[in-house]
Amino acid sequence: MIEIHNIHKTFGDKKVLDGVSGVFETGKTNLLLGASGTGKSVLLKCIVGLIKPDLGSVTFDGTYFTNNKLDIRQEIRRKIGMLFQGSALFDSMTVEQNVEFPLKMLTDMNKDERMERVNFCLKRVGLEGANKKMPSEISGGMKKRVGIARAIAPNCTYLFCDEPNSGLDPQTALKIDELIKEITEEYNITTIIVTHDMNSVIEIGDKIFFLYEGKKLWEGTRDEIMDTDIKELNDFIFANRLMRDAKKVEEEEREEEEERLHHQPAAQENNMAPPADTPNEPQPQNPEGPAATTQTGQNQV
Numbered sequence: 462m463i464e465i466h467n468i469h470k471t472f473g474d475k476k477v478l479d480g481v482s483g484v485f486e487t488g489k490t491n492l493l494l495g496a497s498g499t500g501k502s503v504l505l506k507c508i509v510g511l512i513k514p515d516l517g518s519v520t521f522d523g524t525y526f527t528n529n530k531l532d533i534r535q536e537i538r539r540k541i542g543m544l545f546q547g548s549a550l551f552d553s554m555t556v557e558q559n560v561e562f563p564l565k566m567l568t569d570m571n572k573d574e575r576m577e578r579v580n581f582c583l584k585r586v587g588l589e590g591a592n593k594k595m596p597s598e599i600s601g602g603m604k605k606r607v608g609i610a611r612a613i614a615p616n617c618t619y620l621f622c623d624e625p626n627s628g629l630d631p632q633t634a635l636k637i638d639e640l641i642k643e644i645t646e647e648y649n650i651t652t653i654i655v656t657h658d659m660n661s662v663i664e665i666g667d668k669i670f671f672l673y674e675g676k677k678l679w680e681g682t683r684d685e686i687m688d689t690d691i692k693e694l695n696d697f698i699f700a701n702r703l704m705r706d707a708k709k710v711e712e713e714e715r716e717e718e719e720e721r722l723h724h725q726p727a728a729q730e731n732n733m734a735p736p737a738d739t740p741n742e743p744q745p746q747n748p749e750g751p752a753a754t755t756q757t758g759q760n761q762v
């Protein structure tokens with residue numbers, strides 16, 4: 462579990478983070494959601510220690526990180542896996558060498574152990590056999606998979622992903638999202654993902670933190686986000702026409718359900734419902750004839 466408390470950060474005279482607090486749970490995909498420039502990436506960098514907050518604290522599983530002794534911060538850093546925006550693979554290294562890199566840097570595994578771990582991670586992300594390929598020879602989706610394999614190679618406890626599906630087509634983006642969620646649950650990792658993608662929210666948002674102008678305006682689950690009455694969040698969600706349509710359908714279905722429930726008890730109270738052993742009333746003939754019935758049925762299918 463990662464806890465942040467009252468994080469502030471100002472660059473020059475620009476206040477980017479204004480007292481952000483929150484708890485990111487273990488085994489969950491935690492999303493930092495918000496429009497461009499609201500401070501999501503700066504917050505992520507404050508959490509991993511790439512930027513020092515002006516005020517506030519970050520705690521990893523009860524161990525204080527911000528301003529702690531160097532060796533304690535390094536110990537925590539060793540447990541952090543990062544998936545960078547654009548994958549950030551080393552272009553001059555093969556896929557295998559990219560995944561092996563953090564093992565060389567952060568562990569004392571010998572070559573055989575490193576290769577075993579590299580092959581395990583590549584298999585886990587669906588890239589078995591891609592060891593000798595160069596980054597220039599693989600697709601954007603495959604690069605993200607290599608990035609994930611590299612992030613989890615040293616058995617990370619915490620995984621940070623900065624817009625993991627940017628630049629990918631929707632189907633590949635979904636697969637990358639699902640892979641991150643699967644790995645999070647499988648290895649009980651605390652995962653934080655920076656995104657402004659509503660598809661990711663709907664698909665994998667166990668917990669969502671909505672940032673607006675450097676403040677956390679809302680937090681909740683993907684099931685709760687559609688029902689919020691916070692204007693800034695609604696403006697963000699429903700800027701997308703598909704989301705507006707989805708909301709409309711949801712509201713219509715809810716109204717129909719309410720209508721149905723409203724009528725049902727009244728019918729029972731008035732003994733309108735037939736007893737269980739009463740044969741069904743004969744159905745009225747379709748005035749349009751059997752052909753029309755078939756047509757209607759086909760339309761419904």
Ligand SMILES: Nc1ncnc2c1ncn2[C@@H]1O[C@H](COP(=O)(O)OP(=O)(O)OP(=O)(O)O)[C@@H](O)[C@H]1O
Nearest residue numbers: 472477495496497498499500501502503504655657
């Ligand atoms: N090192 C820096 N020095 C000065 N200003 C910075 C620095 N890093 C970020 N900023 C500013 O902080 C603000 C928030 O940036 P940040 O990258 O966190 O936004 P974001 O919410 O991640 O946006 P996006 O979704 O577009 O990546 C921006 O105005 C940015 O210019």
